[in-house]
Amino acid sequence: MARPKIALIGAGQIGGTLAHLAAIKELGDVVLFDIAEGTPQGKALDIAQSGPSAGFDATMKGANDYADIAGADVCIVTAGVPRKPGMSRDDLLGINLKVMKSVGAGIAAHAPNAFVICITNPLDAMVWALREFSGLPHEKVVGMAGVLDSARFRHFLSVEFNVSMRDVTAFVLGGHGDTMVPLSRYSTVAGVPLPDLVAMGWTTQDKLDAIIQRTRDGGAEIVGLLKTGSAFYAPATSAIEMAEAYLKDQKRVLPCAAWVNGPLGLDGLYVGVPTVIGAAGIERILDIKMNQAEQAMFDKSVDAVKGLVEACKAIDPTLA
Numbered sequence: 001m002a003r004p005k006i007a008l009i010g011a012g013q014i015g016g017t018l019a020h021l022a023a024i025k026e027l028g029d030v031v032l033f034d035i036a037e038g039t040p041q042g043k044a045l046d047i048a049q050s051g052p053s054a055g056f057d058a059t060m061k062g063a064n065d066y067a068d069i070a071g072a073d074v075c076i077v078t079a080g081v082p083r084k085p086g087m088s089r090d091d092l093l094g095i096n097l098k099v100m101k102s103v104g105a106g107i108a109a110h111a112p113n114a115f116v117i118c119i120t121n122p123l124d125a126m127v128w129a130l131r132e133f134s135g136l137p138h139e140k141v142v143g144m145a146g147v148l149d150s151a152r153f154r155h156f157l158s159v160e161f162n163v164s165m166r167d168v169t170a171f172v173l174g175g176h177g178d179t180m181v182p183l184s185r186y187s188t189v190a191g192v193p194l195p196d197l198v199a200m201g202w203t204t205q206d207k208l209d210a211i212i213q214r215t216r217d218g219g220a221e222i223v224g225l226l227k228t229g230s231a232f233y234a235p236a237t238s239a240i241e242m243a244e245a246y247l248k249d250q251k252r253v254l255p256c257a258a259w260v261n262g263p264l265g266l267d268g269l270y271v272g273v274p275t276v277i278g279a280a281g282i283e284r285i286l287d288i289k290m291n292q293a294e295q296a297m298f299d300k301s302v303d304a305v306k307g308l309v310e311a312c313k314a315i316d317p318t319l320a
């Protein structure tokens with residue numbers, strides 16, 4: 001059977017890392033696409049030349065023409081600009097919206113059957129715009145945010161508890177921004193919820209609150225340290241986890257920015273929710289019950305996302 005084809009739209013920091021991970025995990029043959037000439041070709045060649053030592057079978061191709069993504073099974077979109085220190089994700093809206101328009105047209109023309117994972121920020125608005133511009137089915141277009149935000153939360157918790165990250169599960173919902181909603185009640189160490197761990201004396205509520213705030217600021221902390229760009233190793237790894245769930249029909253339960261029309265009281269919005277990813281794309285959305293405080297945080301996050309969608313419509317009237 002032919003290997004799956006993975007198209008990476010954007011061959012920058014995240015795009016290059018995605019290609020490397022896809023190769024090492026042998027998820028399929030990779031096409032790196034970018035408007036910058038030479039960058040995707042150079043990265044493709046460099047990664048291909050790591051193959052003999054890493055021991056993978058996958059081809060790597062760099063491209064500046066959308067025709068090269070033809071028939072892709074998965075497209076992962078990082079095209080656009082990242083944050084610089086002092087910028088919020090929302091500051092990227094105007095520039096990256098234009099980028100989504102050209103990417104959406106390219107995918108619609110050459111890879112209309114792909115499962116599309118958007119990483120470009122501000123995430124919830126960009127995945128919505130990309131879906132609108134591409135016209136692909138909602139269940140095949142999804143945003144990567146919750147897996148990354150949850151991974152950050154899990155990492156910080158594992159350090160606090162001095163336990164393996166593998167035994168820490170965490171749920172982070174809502175928009176990928178300052179209003180994201182880490183759900184302590186649904187976050188556990190081997191099934192023991194965080195509030196119980198506070199009661200057991202493993203940590204204090206103050207320390208937990210600080211970890212939650214650090215999770216919310218997780219992206220900004222890295223932007224502040226790097227100074228010239230934003231995080232790329234963890235974002236790429238998170239998107240690869242989602243792509244693998246689709247390609248291998250794993251039915252993974254992963255928080256993603258998915259189209260929600262019905263569950264959680266929403267009537268048509270891209271926002272971070274728990275989903276099941278399998279061969280059909282987003283196969284299910286978990287209609288979890290939130291308590292009053294959680295619901296209030298989620299509502300605030302939903303409002304922030306709606307505001308960004310309205311801002312997109314004001315910039316590009318074809319979206320209205």
Ligand code: APR
Nearest residue numbers: 010011012013014034035036078079080081082119120121
């Ligand atoms: N079409 C294709 N590629 C584009 C386009 C376009 N219209 N516009 C820009 N690019 C390319 C750039 O040439 C660059 O190689 O997108 C790439 C972006 O790479 P980086 O600047 O290294 O950014 P990266 O760190 O990979 O982040 C990409 O993901 O997490 C988000 O906020 C982040 O929006 C940013 C995106």
